[in-house]
Amino acid sequence: MQLSETVEWGLHACLALAMMPEGARIPAHALAEYHGLKPSYFSKAMQKLVAAGIVRSIEGRSGGLALARPADDVSVLHIVMALEDQKTLFRCTEIRQKGPCAAAPKHYTAPCNIARVMHKADAEWRRVLAETSLADLRKSAVAEPIFGVNEATQAWLSETGALRGV
Amino acid sequence: MQLSETVEWGLHACLALAMMPEGARIPAHALAEYHGLKPSYFSKAMQKLVAAGIVRSIEGRSGGLALARPADDVSVLHIVMALEDQKTLFRCTEIRQKGPCAAAPKHYTAPCNIARVMHKADAEWRRVLAETSLADLRKSAVAEPIFGVNEATQAWLSETGALRGV
DNA sequence: GATTATTTACTCGGATAGGATGTGTCCGAGTGGCTTAGG
DNA sequence: CCTAAGCCACTCGGACACATCCTATCCGAGTAAATAATC
Numbered sequence: 001m002q003l004s005e006t007v008e009w010g011l012h013a014c015l016a017l018a019m020m021p022e023g024a025r026i027p028a029h030a031l032a033e034y035h036g037l038k039p040s041y042f043s044k045a046m047q048k049l050v051a052a053g054i055v056r057s058i059e060g061r062s063g064g065l066a067l068a069r070p071a072d073d074v075s076v077l078h079i080v081m082a083l084e085d086q087k088t089l090f091r092c093t094e095i096r097q098k099g100p101c102a103a104a105p106k107h108y109t110a111p112c113n114i115a116r117v118m119h120k121a122d123a124e125w126r127r128v129l130a131e132t133s134l135a136d137l138r139k140s141a142v143a144e145p146i147f148g149v150n151e152a153t154q155a156w157l158s159e160t161g162a163l164r165g166v
Numbered sequence: 167m168q169l170s171e172t173v174e175w176g177l178h179a180c181l182a183l184a185m186m187p188e189g190a191r192i193p194a195h196a197l198a199e200y201h202g203l204k205p206s207y208f209s210k211a212m213q214k215l216v217a218a219g220i221v222r223s224i225e226g227r228s229g230g231l232a233l234a235r236p237a238d239d240v241s242v243l244h245i246v247m248a249l250e251d252q253k254t255l256f257r258c259t260e261i262r263q264k265g266p267c268a269a270a271p272k273h274y275t276a277p278c279n280i281a282r283v284m285h286k287a288d289a290e291w292r293r294v295l296a297e298t299s300l301a302d303l304r305k306s307a308v309a310e311p312i313f314g315v316n317e318a319t320q321a322w323l324s325e326t327g328a329l330r331g332v
Numbered sequence: 333g334a335t336t337a338t339t340t341a342c343t344c345g346g347a348t349a350g351g352a353t354g355t356g357t358c359c360g361a362g363t364g365g366c367t368t369a370g371g
Numbered sequence: 372c373c374t375a376a377g378c379c380a381c382t383c384g385g386a387c388a389c390a391t392c393c394t395a396t397c398c399g400a401g402t403a404a405a406t407a408a409t410c
Binding site for chain 3: 004005006038040041044058059060061062063
Binding site: 156 | 167168169170171173174175177178181199200201202203242250253254255256257258259261262264265266267268269273274276279280283284286287288290291292293294295298303306307310312313314315318319322
């Protein structure tokens, strides 16, 4: 029942993309290496984000990945749902309509009280995730830098030449 | 990432147990048949609830299952967590500490902003589930009866003799 | 008739397969930049 | 020197294995009731 590990990857990757200057792009394998992740599987997660219209892929020799929309228009929920195939946490199979004592289907109009609670919790979960955008994450990330990481990142980017289109 | 189907089973089963008179018990296979579920796998879900101290199992010839605690002391969250092995939805593997640009571990004190958002959403999800107890579910279930189900249930119980210890 | 030992039917619980989903890897199609030949 | 064609390196995307967890099933250990034997 746990979220796929690619959710964490995708969130960190999107945050990194949001930190890049406008018009810049970075290859998927470089983004994976930067985060210490397996490039092959990481690219699969990126594919889902591309399919969802969150990330844009530039093909060709100096291609790479970039955000497809402004960071304000991408919420954490968008990313999570894209990577989890838009599935809800709880699924109601209407077992109350099964069994020897069930009534005719016409008598079941409203969802049962159990499904109501579960869906309410689900909605609250999504609400929190929808409240935070990539721009918010970028803002707090900038406000709370980790010692030396920014410098090391700049050096690594210029050293490897992973950043294109600047 | 979806919750196990046994979550729905366990919730409906616990609600059914909460509807029973004090001191009564019902065999697991009868509870499964009543809900139209596969008895063998259903019993596994019940085992988890027994291990969690939510359901009590009475052994022997006229044994069965019953709630181990008053319905007020069992929340929906308790049941869900028992069936999902107490796991959190999101798991942070601290990938920010990996990769070529990461700083020394001593510099990572607070959780990262991504983990904060995810855990906050997780907490809200749990909060909603913790707010509702089995007693609440029973109350609303009694207030919104489905046409004919109560009568059919009483008839089925006396016909099969599934209810013991009354 | 009451008590006790035995049988028996029925319960839960764990050990054991099968299937779906998440994880991991690889290679090919396609594109844009670089090289090079020509004007 | 400038232009244009061809080559090449590099990109993403999908096709292909492996592992883990969820799903499903069965059978055995153990218990309490029912039964039978005894006092």
